[in-house]
Amino acid sequence: MKYARWFIDNSRGIRLNILVRIMAGLLQTGLALCVVWLSKRLIDDVAMRGTMSEMAVQALLIAAAVVAGVSIRQLNQYLANKAFIKKVAELRLAIFSQLFNRRLFEANDIHSGDVTSRMAKDIDAVSETLAVQLPQVVVMTIQLVGAFLLMRWFDSRLAWALILITPLAIIIGKYISHRLKRITLSIREDESRIMARIQESVELNVVLRALQGERWMQDRVEELQDRQTANYIRRSRFMVFSRFALGCTFGLGYMLAFVWGAYGLRTGAITFGVMTSFLQLVGQIQQPILSLLGAFPSIIYSTASIDRLKEMEHGEEKQSCDGEDITTRTLLGIRMDNVTFRYAKGDREVMSNFSHDFHPGTKTAILGTTGAGKTTLFRLILNFIQPDSGEVTFYGNGFTHAADKSLRKNVVFVPQGNTLISGTIRNNLLMAKPDASDEELHTALHTSCADFVFDLPQGIDTVLSEHGGGLSEGQAQRIAIARGLLRPGAVFLLDEISSALDEDTERALFSRLFATRPSTTILLITHRKKVASLCDERLEI
């Protein structure tokens, strides 16, 4: 039921397309049944007693119905492709935007390689079911009912005999669906693990080679690959078995119709026309049933994918107000009152009853041993994580507000490490302020001591590869600082931004920064005493 709800909710945007295809499918069914009826008339009435011209008219009618049927099928195919492409794009965008709303630093975070796999394979699987398979199932069901009713009109006993096979198909289907879903889930999970390993191998290629860990990594991928292959084969065997069982059932059904018809012809109970119709109708009942059986595994696979996509929706970031950014022009201070925090239940407390007041406009150096909780402090201020108890409050001239996502516009955060993306230096900077003028970009680069950019042959339009590839660590760090400087914000959170800089550049950087931002409240994490001595306050964590 929950899957039905998901499909209904997500059919938005392609409902008209689906409706048109169902109507077209109905028309197609009507035409196919018309062909059956016209064939019967051609044989029983026109061929036996009619004139040549009547026969020609009848044959033309059949040909027209056949051509119309084929045209509608092609149109259906085209519309199905269109709906599929549209749904994939829509779902991908929706899931992509959720990436920026999910709660961060959760214990059960999904691996980035897994996210990539879900965004490709799972989205394709559910879109295929939603846009292609399900509408086809509706049409096939209608076709089945239509053919059944027409057959009942010709000979009700035979129709019932054939339809009795269906419960058998349902029982077999139910038996395999449960196992099929389990195998599919484990195939998808392994796919995610493989993608995660591949992604890490690309990203940490140099490290792996230096550690001579290539063989180790290849063995891990091979293990996963072997397990996945075994599951794929298990699933195929399962499908072969089920198709064999169902194929036999329907094959026998066809034979039953054939023998029944032959017997009827012998006893004179039916005409040659009825016999022809029988055989056509048996085909028309079998074909939708077989198509339904074909659609069945894909639908099962896609329910596994829905579960995996839903997992990505979970854990929306908390926000106290209605999502509007709050921007304040006053100087801002940050007060931490008795803050206690641990990352997950059972973990040790990273912070216990921590209190401190970062006064408006002050520059505070935050020092402490590795793992003491300095970065965690920044995450709390940015509200990426929330205290288990205690409060983090922003305050200023007549302004007080609990730390919240809506206040992020007032905070500039420059994390440690290389955080540049591929593309030009300009684009890396514009990410922080899309409408920044050239002058603003130049000023930011100068303040962050990144003047070296102007000496590059392509200057600010130099193209970088992944993670700012093409630059040294220290150069990338300074561009990341310039990017932060383009943001508005009365509070700067700088996490070891000068760790890759030489002493002279580091001193120049902080003196330019403090000179150009005299009233900005700056919290900077550092391990260097010299940097700390440039600040108004020191906080040991």
Ligand SMILES: Nc1ncnc2c1ncn2[C@@H]1O[C@H](COP(=O)(O)OP(=O)(O)OP(=O)(O)O)[C@@H](O)[C@H]1O
């Ligand atoms: N996402 C997380 N999940 C669980 N524990 C975490 C997570 N991030 C950090 N921790 C733990 O919280 C503690 C504080 O980490 P934090 O990154 O704040 O330290 P730090 O003082 O910034 O260290 P460093 O100077 O090495 O950057 C560490 O013991 C770390 O193991």
